[in-house]
Amino acid sequence: MRPLRLGDDIDDYCAKCKRITNHSIVSFLEHEPAKVRCRTCYSEHAYLHETRPPTKKVRRK
Ligand SMILES: [Zn+2]
Incomplete structure (x- = not known):
């Protein structure tokens, strides 16, 4: 595993x-990573570990 650095893609x-x-x-x-910037819309936000924030809706399969 290579260490992550500033500016790396994630x-x-x-x-x-x-x-x-x-x-x-x-x-x-x-x-x-604490903060990341989206390469699509350029908005900065806290790193979410690739998980979406919990929602109350439960999606059925
Ligand atoms: Zn975005």
């Missing part, structure tokens, strides 16, 4: 795009 969930998109790492907190 996949994460974007609330604006409403899907997993390519992001760039903007800041770190204790060796974990």
Whole structure:
């Protein structure tokens, strides 16, 4: 595993795009990405570990 660095590409969930998109790492907190910027809409947000925020709706299969 190579260590992540500032500006690296990382996949994460974007609330604006409403899907997993390519992001760039903007800041770190204790060796974990803290803030990322979506490469599609350029919005910055906290790194969500590729998970979408919990919603009350449960999607059925
Ligand atoms: Zn986005």
